[in-house]
Amino acid sequence: xxxxxxxxxxxxxxxxxxxxxxxxxxxxxxxxxxxxxxxxxxxxxxxxxxxxxxxxxxxxxxxxxxxxxxxxxxxxxxxxxxxxxxxxxxxxxxxxxxxxxxxxxxxxxxxxxxxxxxxxxxxxxxxxxxxxxxxxxxxxxxxxxxxxxxxxxxxxxxxxxxxxxxxxxxxxxxxxxxxxxxxxxxxxxxxxxxxxxxxxxxxxxxxxxxxxxxxxxxxxxxxxxxxxxxxxxxxxxxxxxxxxxxxxxxxxxxxxxxxxxxxxxxxxxxxxxxxxxxxxxxxxxxxxxxxxxxxxxxxxxxxxxxxxxxxxxxxxxxxxxxxxxxxxxxx
Amino acid sequence: xxxxxxxxxxxxxxxxxxxxxxxxxxxxxxxxxxxxxxxxxxxxxxxxxxxxxxxxxxxxxxxxxxxxxxxxxxxxxxxxxxxxxxxxxxxxxxxxxxxxxxxxxxxxxxxxxxxxxxxxxxxxxxxxxxxxxxxxxxxxxxxxxxxxxxxxxxxxxxxxxxxxxxxxxxxxxxxxxxxxxxxxxxxxxxxxxxxxxxxxxxxxxxxxxxxxxxxxxxxxxxxxxxxxxxxxxxxxxxxxxxxxxxxxxxxxxxxxxxxxxxxxxxxxxxxxxxxxxxxxxxxxx
Amino acid sequence: xxxxxxxxxxxxxxxxxxxxxxxxxxxxxxxxxxxxxxxxxxxxxxxxxxxxxxxxxxxxxxxxxxxxxxxxxxxxxxxxxxxxxxxxxxxxxxxxxxxxxxxxxxxxxxxxxxxxxxxxxxxxxxxxxxxxxxxxxxxxxxxxxxxxxxxxxxxxxxxxxxxxxxxxxxxxxxxxxxxxxxxxxxxxxxxxxxxxxxxxxxxxxxxxxxxxxxxxxxxxxxxxxxxxxxxxxxxxxxxxxxxxxxxxxxxxxxxxxxxxxxxxxxxxxxxxxxxxxxxxxxxxxxxxxxxxxxxxxxxxxxxxxxxxxxxxxxxxxxxxxxxxxxxxxxxxxx
Numbered sequence: 001x002x003x004x005x006x007x008x009x010x011x012x013x014x015x016x017x018x019x020x021x022x023x024x025x026x027x028x029x030x031x032x033x034x035x036x037x038x039x040x041x042x043x044x045x046x047x048x049x050x051x052x053x054x055x056x057x058x059x060x061x062x063x064x065x066x067x068x069x070x071x072x073x074x075x076x077x078x079x080x081x082x083x084x085x086x087x088x089x090x091x092x093x094x095x096x097x098x099x100x101x102x103x104x105x106x107x108x109x110x111x112x113x114x115x116x117x118x119x120x121x122x123x124x125x126x127x128x129x130x131x132x133x134x135x136x137x138x139x140x141x142x143x144x145x146x147x148x149x150x151x152x153x154x155x156x157x158x159x160x161x162x163x164x165x166x167x168x169x170x171x172x173x174x175x176x177x178x179x180x181x182x183x184x185x186x187x188x189x190x191x192x193x194x195x196x197x198x199x200x201x202x203x204x205x206x207x208x209x210x211x212x213x214x215x216x217x218x219x220x221x222x223x224x225x226x227x228x229x230x231x232x233x234x235x236x237x238x239x240x241x242x243x244x245x246x247x248x249x250x251x252x253x254x255x256x257x258x259x260x261x262x263x264x265x266x267x268x269x270x271x272x273x274x275x276x277x278x279x280x281x282x283x284x285x286x287x288x289x290x291x292x293x294x295x296x297x298x299x300x301x302x303x304x305x306x307x308x309x310x311x312x313x314x315x316x317x318x319x320x321x322x323x324x325x326x327x328x329x330x331x
Numbered sequence: 332x333x334x335x336x337x338x339x340x341x342x343x344x345x346x347x348x349x350x351x352x353x354x355x356x357x358x359x360x361x362x363x364x365x366x367x368x369x370x371x372x373x374x375x376x377x378x379x380x381x382x383x384x385x386x387x388x389x390x391x392x393x394x395x396x397x398x399x400x401x402x403x404x405x406x407x408x409x410x411x412x413x414x415x416x417x418x419x420x421x422x423x424x425x426x427x428x429x430x431x432x433x434x435x436x437x438x439x440x441x442x443x444x445x446x447x448x449x450x451x452x453x454x455x456x457x458x459x460x461x462x463x464x465x466x467x468x469x470x471x472x473x474x475x476x477x478x479x480x481x482x483x484x485x486x487x488x489x490x491x492x493x494x495x496x497x498x499x500x501x502x503x504x505x506x507x508x509x510x511x512x513x514x515x516x517x518x519x520x521x522x523x524x525x526x527x528x529x530x531x532x533x534x535x536x537x538x539x540x541x542x543x544x545x546x547x548x549x550x551x552x553x554x555x556x557x558x559x560x561x562x563x564x565x566x567x568x569x570x571x572x573x574x575x576x577x578x579x580x581x582x583x584x585x586x587x588x589x590x591x592x593x594x595x596x597x598x599x600x601x602x603x604x605x606x607x608x609x610x611x612x613x614x615x616x
Numbered sequence: 617x618x619x620x621x622x623x624x625x626x627x628x629x630x631x632x633x634x635x636x637x638x639x640x641x642x643x644x645x646x647x648x649x650x651x652x653x654x655x656x657x658x659x660x661x662x663x664x665x666x667x668x669x670x671x672x673x674x675x676x677x678x679x680x681x682x683x684x685x686x687x688x689x690x691x692x693x694x695x696x697x698x699x700x701x702x703x704x705x706x707x708x709x710x711x712x713x714x715x716x717x718x719x720x721x722x723x724x725x726x727x728x729x730x731x732x733x734x735x736x737x738x739x740x741x742x743x744x745x746x747x748x749x750x751x752x753x754x755x756x757x758x759x760x761x762x763x764x765x766x767x768x769x770x771x772x773x774x775x776x777x778x779x780x781x782x783x784x785x786x787x788x789x790x791x792x793x794x795x796x797x798x799x800x801x802x803x804x805x806x807x808x809x810x811x812x813x814x815x816x817x818x819x820x821x822x823x824x825x826x827x828x829x830x831x832x833x834x835x836x837x838x839x840x841x842x843x844x845x846x847x848x849x850x851x852x853x854x855x856x857x858x859x860x861x862x863x864x865x866x867x868x869x870x871x872x873x874x875x876x877x878x879x880x881x882x883x884x885x886x887x888x889x890x891x892x893x894x895x896x897x898x899x900x901x902x903x904x905x906x907x908x909x910x911x912x913x914x915x916x917x918x919x920x921x922x923x924x925x926x927x928x929x930x931x932x933x934x935x936x937x938x939x940x941x942x943x944x945x946x947x948x949x950x
Contacts (some may be wrong), residue, residue, distance in 0.1 A: 447723055452885075453889040456645060458922070459918055542772075
């Protein structure tokens with residue numbers, strides 16, 4: 001078994017602010033550990049304010065005050081080196097970025113510099129990694145674009161001249177032009193309409209197969225995970241509550257929150273009315289004691305209110321953090 | 332609103348400094364009501380005396396006690412600024428709100444007019460106005476003229492607030508839930524419009540006092556009413572600096588600079604407080 | 617290309633509208649007064665002696681003609697516009713018979729030069745410092761610069777000019793205080809002359825810069841602090857683009873766009889400041905000319921300067937507007 005590309009251990013990252021005499025600590029990422037193997041698409045699911053955006057920011061080392069990493073490590077295992085992303089010099093970080101670790105951002109409406117042509121973004125991000133003189137570099141880029149079924153003259157356009165879907169595809173091309181081993185994709189299809197979404201997802205799937213990169217794919221849309229992710233992790237209130245192979249998680253969710261997420265997906269032939277979950281996600285500044293899900297959990301007992309359930313392996317490659325996990329589904 | 336002010340006072344150094352400066356200036360101007368000398372009398376005290384216990388700010392070449400004279404001057408200057416600000420608020424609010432809420436052709440027409448007033452250099456026009464008015468120039472007339480010329484920049488700001496309010500969700504919710512227009516305007520929109528009106532008022536007062544001082548120093552206003560600018564005008568007429576009567580220039584300039592900086596700090600700190608993005612930055616949202 | 621053409625036409629139309637309204641305002645101001653400038657001039661001219669009634673009648677006639685006040689309001693309006701269109705404001709009263717246009721023509725280059733140099737300097741420096749201050753938030757030096765800039769900014773141009781005059785006139789007299797160049801120096805393009813031009817313009821430029829810097833500094837600083845949270849900047853940081861490049865190409869370049877608009881909008885105010893500053897330092901530009909014209913009761917000259925100021929500033933704004941699409945490609949497309 002080869003080393004995993006990404007190993008997150010005991011990661012804790014909080015927002016700490018002190019303004020107007022008021023101190024606040026938002027526990028956005030609270031003790032998370034996970035592993036992602038090579039050539040794997042790992043889906044991360046959870047509603048907004050579950051902390052998943054903070055988690056990927058921390059993994060990508062896009063830390064800005066008031067966000068602070070309090071504990072844990074994020075270790076990448078690339079082709080030629082092994083690094084803790086928080087323990088590198090800025091120079092090394094710049095060498096890693098884009099060549100080994102790239103990022104597809106949420107709502108890619110606005111990720112390209114609006115006053116410069118698309119070409120310049122490619123130059124800024126990738127030129128130093130490809131290591132060829134400019135004309136050869138541009139040829140490489142054009143070839144890459146063509147392989148992804150994009151017209152090379154998109155390089156001469158300004159971002160506002162491209163449609164939203166087009167911009168997203170260009171961003172994906174940009175994120176993959178250096179053939180990185182690890183790509184973080186943060187809600188890449190959320191702002192797009194369904195038809196365009198399909199095309200973009202297909203593109204991501206294709207490029208992943210070709211490059212053999214690992215992708216950490218974050219979205220709250222469970223149907224996208226069902227189609228794309230090899231493994232799936234569910235986040236709730238700053239913690240990982242369940243993780244396993246996508247098929248396993250969908251077939252027999254162990255944590256009540258996961259069960260709810262999956263049950264909310266519409267299915268052919270299922271006309272039963274959907275029941276919403278009571279309550280609202282907890283404030284990450286003052287989360288409930290014990291298991292953070294207990295105020296909304298139908299199976300909550302006294303121990304859930306007092307103690308935090310640890311992540312436990314419940315089946316092969318399938319773990320959940322619950323004192324009363326559901327048993328293996330019959331199907 | 333009161334709680335906001337107290338909050339700002341405690342935590343925002345700029346706001347607190349501005350309030351202190353203005354309190355000193357305003358307090359000083361109130362002293363004018365206790366002045367033992369009427370403002371326009373001259374040669375009532377020995378002229379050209381430097382500051383001392385008897386005359387805390389010295390006396391002028393026209394035999395006036397600078398301390399009491401200055402209290403009148405700053406009072407008149409402040410009053411002038413406030414009057415212009417109030418008058419131009421009316422215009423700025425009227426045009427800004429109408430343009431912002433109605434949109435379309437009316438908005439475009441008003442904005443073309445607005446841009447004109449922003450671009451045109453106002454000083455030559457004011458000078459021309461003085462030139463044709465001469466002895467008939469009064470403070471009220473000048474205030475009116477400046478209000479008619481100085482509404483443009485603020486109207487634009489108010490318009491953008493109005494435009495964003497018009498399309499916001501809570502407006503449509505209000506309409507759909509049957510709130511009357513008046514209710515919507517007062518309860519939903521006013522809390523957003525008021526802060527910007529407040530900060531633009533501060534800036535406008537600075538602008539109008541600045542123009543008043545500039546025009547008065549050149550002698551282009553009624554030089555018989557004491558204002559800061561008129562004081563400096565007379566000081567220049569009597570070549571105060573050359574004659575070594577530095578206090579005649581120093582104290583008026585000091586007081587008016589305090590006013591400018593005080594108002595400016597208030598406007599800036601208010602603006603920063605309103606701006607939601609900077610607020611997020613402070614509370615790490 | 618078509619987008620730009622439409623933009624060009626819109627801007628030209630705006631320019632024409634501004635000039636039209638501005639000059640109309642001038643007309644209204646001059647004619648909305650109860651005072652008759654003719655009678656005023658006559659009173660000023662005849663106060664030191666007795667003049668025969670025929671002479672006064674002749675004066676009245678020629679002054680009326682001079683000021684374009686013959687006929688009813690409608691005729692006056694047309695006559696007014698005819699003069700403005702040609703640029704003929706008649707002879708100046710105080711410098712008779714030199715035409716007003718010539719006087720203004722002599723003064724305008726000085727004002728234009730002062731304005732252009734000081735505005736460019738202030739705008740570039742203010743935006744640069746403000747941008748750096750917005751990006752490098754912890755820098756003590758930049759924060760201090762900010763406090764200094766903000767201290768001078770609310771003070772009106774006149775007072776700053778006056779204070780500079782005091783400082784350099786009485787306390788530390790190292791710079792010339794008046795005029796545009798050393799008197800009695802031959803006006804040729806020699807090093808000496810250019811040197812005197814420069815030394816005489818230092819104080820006016822300094823005065824304008826001290827007041828103006830604060831505005832650009834604050835605006836740019838707040839723009840930059842907002843822009844660094846924009847997606848394309850965050851993305852560039854995630855992409856490992858080097859900091860200098862992000863600052864220049866992603867942050868500043870985008871922040872400058874609204875600052876150019878701001879420049880166009882402030883030109884009127886900067887012009888006001890420039891002509892006041894000129895007056896304080898006796899700089900031979902339009903400002904000094906205007907004030908002395910008022911003191912001399914020279915109606916045509918005051919009117920001429922006002923009109924020319926309006927047209928000149930509007931023209932400058934038009935120029936900036938036309939250059940704007942070069943900076944912001946989004947405008948070219950619309």
